[in-house]
Amino acid sequence: MRALLVGAGAVGQVYGRHLQAAGWDVAFYVKPKYLGDARRGFVRYPARGGRPERFEEYGLITAPEEVAAERWDQVWLCVSSPALAGGWLPPLLAAAPGATVVMLQPGLRDRRRLLELVPEERLVSGMIGIVAWQAPLPGELLDPPGIRCWFPPLSPSRFSGPPAAVDAVVGALRRGGCPARRDADATRTSALGSAVLLCFVAGLEVAGWDPAAFRRGDAPEAAAAAAREALAVAGLYHGASPGLLPLLARGWAFRLALRAATAAAPFDLPLYLSYHFGKVGDQTREALRAWEEEGRSRGLEISALRRLAGALPDRR
Numbered sequence: 001m002r003a004l005l006v007g008a009g010a011v012g013q014v015y016g017r018h019l020q021a022a023g024w025d026v027a028f029y030v031k032p033k034y035l036g037d038a039r040r041g042f043v044r045y046p047a048r049g050g051r052p053e054r055f056e057e058y059g060l061i062t063a064p065e066e067v068a069a070e071r072w073d074q075v076w077l078c079v080s081s082p083a084l085a086g087g088w089l090p091p092l093l094a095a096a097p098g099a100t101v102v103m104l105q106p107g108l109r110d111r112r113r114l115l116e117l118v119p120e121e122r123l124v125s126g127m128i129g130i131v132a133w134q135a136p137l138p139g140e141l142l143d144p145p146g147i148r149c150w151f152p153p154l155s156p157s158r159f160s161g162p163p164a165a166v167d168a169v170v171g172a173l174r175r176g177g178c179p180a181r182r183d184a185d186a187t188r189t190s191a192l193g194s195a196v197l198l199c200f201v202a203g204l205e206v207a208g209w210d211p212a213a214f215r216r217g218d219a220p221e222a223a224a225a226a227a228r229e230a231l232a233v234a235g236l237y238h239g240a241s242p243g244l245l246p247l248l249a250r251g252w253a254f255r256l257a258l259r260a261a262t263a264a265a266p267f268d269l270p271l272y273l274s275y276h277f278g279k280v281g282d283q284t285r286e287a288l289r290a291w292e293e294e295g296r297s298r299g300l301e302i303s304a305l306r307r308l309a310g311a312l313p314d315r316r
Contacts (some may be wrong), residue, residue: 018027018173020057148267195230
């Protein structure tokens with residue numbers, strides 16, 4: 001089996017390495033400016049301590065013409081939601097006819113966007129179940145630089161779609177040592193989870209990424225109120241009940257979750273959150289806009305979403 005991973009960041013490197021460990025041939029689709037770094041090989045470190053692992057012997061591709069010159073079983077989209085809007089995507093997917101497309105984006109409308117480019121029988125939806133980041137984080141010392149990865153307990157990557165394609169994805173990741181499972185609808189699962197997570201992250205950003213300031217102020221209540229609205233929007237959009245999540249989207253629960261997650265993570269969680277979600281802040285803002293627009297069009301309450309989005313720092 002042959003897989004092309006679009007994007008060689010932390011997420012792409014982790015999934016690519018585990019596919020390779022399962023015996024697959026893997027290649028990365030990267031921008032030409034990243035080609036030199038990718039040719040030198042990748043280094044992966046455990047979440048805390050431990051020896052680094054080299055990741056090599058993969059292909060590198062920079063243009064749709066190169067994609068079309070080879071046969072691909074799968075194309076993994078390991079980029080952010082906003083990146084899908086670029087004009088690069090249609091020619092890339094057209095260059096891999098017949099390949100299963102694995103999407104990992106959490107955006108409300110991402111699946112609909114991709115269904116305009118590939119038929120449903122070729123699209124697998126995924127929910128990322130790993131925590132991976134470029135290392136070292138600010139203030140750390142690490143030589144050579146690489147990525148770190150953590151598999152949170154009881155949180156496998158989830159996939160749904162055409163049964164045979166999902167079985168191929170899940171089976172390969174498991175054989176390669178990456179926790180993965182089938183899901184009845186990973187798109188819905190991801191959408192509901194993202195409604196809580198990204199509002200929580202936005203609240204942290206409003207608090208300046210300072211856990212103490214977050215817990216002391218009213219950011220948890222503001223983030224939780226926005227999360228409840230986002231859950232209502234996502235649930236209606238996907239025809240899914242949010243279950244007990246709205247009851248848990250409360251300020252006290254967000255404070256408790258931050259404290260518990262910080263204690264459980266084998267790394268500096270607040271530092272990771274500020275670094276990672278600071279880099280992909282456009283994705284958080286796009287998600288808030290999508291929930292607000294969709295909620296407005298459906299006559300739902302969106303005032304907390306609007307206030308949270310308005311409180312975020314301007315990234316221009």
